Amino acid sequence: MSTHEHAPIQVSDKVSEFEVLELALRELAIEKGLFSADDHRRFMEWAESRSPAAGSRLVAKAWLDPDFKERLLEDGTEASKEVGIDWMDPTGEGTPSDYTFFYVLEDTPTVHNVIVCTLCSCYPRPMLGMSPEWYRTPSYRRRMVRRPREVLAEFGLHLPPDVELRVHDSNQKSRFMVMPMRPDGTDGWSEEELAAIVTRDTMIGVALPEPGRTTNVRPPAAGS
Amino acid sequence: MSNFKIGDQVTVRSATTLFHTRTQAYTRGHTGVIVEDRPSWIIPEDEAFEIIDNGREEPFWVVRFQQKELWPDYTGFDGDTLESEFSERWLEPANEGSS
Numbered sequence: 001m002s003t004h005e006h007a008p009i010q011v012s013d014k015v016s017e018f019e020v021l022e023l024a025l026r027e028l029a030i031e032k033g034l035f036s037a038d039d040h041r042r043f044m045e046w047a048e049s050r051s052p053a054a055g056s057r058l059v060a061k062a063w064l065d066p067d068f069k070e071r072l073l074e075d076g077t078e079a080s081k082e083v084g085i086d087w088m089d090p091t092g093e094g095t096p097s098d099y100t101f102f103y104v105l106e107d108t109p110t111v112h113n114v115i116v117c118t119l120c121s122c123y124p125r126p127m128l129g130m131s132p133e134w135y136r137t138p139s140y141r142r143r144m145v146r147r148p149r150e151v152l153a154e155f156g157l158h159l160p161p162d163v164e165l166r167v168h169d170s171n172q173k174s175r176f177m178v179m180p181m182r183p184d185g186t187d188g189w190s191e192e193e194l195a196a197i198v199t200r201d202t203m204i205g206v207a208l209p210e211p212g213r214t215t216n217v218r219p220p221a222a223g224s
Numbered sequence: 225m226s227n228f229k230i231g232d233q234v235t236v237r238s239a240t241t242l243f244h245t246r247t248q249a250y251t252r253g254h255t256g257v258i259v260e261d262r263p264s265w266i267i268p269e270d271e272a273f274e275i276i277d278n279g280r281e282e283p284f285w286v287v288r289f290q291q292k293e294l295w296p297d298y299t300g301f302d303g304d305t306l307e308s309e310f311s312e313r314w315l316e317p318a319n320e321g322s323s
């Protein structure tokens with residue numbers, strides 16, 4: 001008898017066309033000796049362990065250093081190197097089908113930016129790691145361009161009517177990340193303290209940074 | 225060589241949906257203003273077929289649309305906007321009718 005008090009977890013064994021394609025291609029590549037199964041596993045482990053930490057540092061650094069902020073807004077790809085991210089790695093020119101240019105979108109008292117990719121799942125991965133699952137869902141993608149205020153409200157974010165909500169649909173070679181405004185109550189904070197409140201969602205644009213809200217502390221339970 | 229500049233009013237062409245265009249259906253036929261230029265690169269129509277060495281390079285432009293222009297039933301506020309990027313072939317000067 002199980003001590004687990006819930007219905008059995010149903011894992012769908014439906015496989016999509018693209019999954020079949022990826023598997024077939026991967027197996028061929030392994031048979032041909034282009035890479036090994038272990039190489040593939042290690043790459044996936046690495047890719048999935050990338051985090052938004054570099055993006056958080058980028059924003060915190062820009063909040064503290066006006067010269068850096070200027071460089072960052074001028075040339076995001078180049079300024080990324082100052083937090084150890086080389087967008088051109090490893091090809092030197094980006095990959096043909098993926099990102100080539102990185103732009104940081106600065107929030108102001110009158111403009112709030114948010115990112116989406118209606119075509120697929122374009123996301124500033126070198127800076128923010130893998131995108132959250134909801135970012136890749138058709139529901140987020142189609143509704144963020146059409147009913148963005150409603151989607152933001154579902155995330156708990158209500159912007160005043162006089163703030164221009166600017167949606168960026170990354171359909172080409174550019175990748176974007178939002179630089180939120182530095183919140184009140186953070187005077188004298190170190191780069192590390194500031195980076196801790198610049199969470200993934202604040203750099204997508206579906207939340208605002210706030211003192212005391214970090215991802216290393218579990219949020220209070222509902223109602224508490 | 226480029227046919228546009230920042231500040232130009234442009235309309236997205238309603239051209240073919242065959243092949244790989246990366247030009248979203250919801251932007252076609254809609255008018256916005258060019259707010260940024262982007263470096264030239266190979267258009268997706270060629271890149272998708274790995275036509276890289278002889279691929280057609282074109283300037284790309286960031287176009288900002290008013291949400292109320294894109295969606296007649298937009299539920300947000302008047303000032304809300306949306307930006308996306310287009311290769312030059314997908315844009316025409318506004319008010320010249322669609323091609």
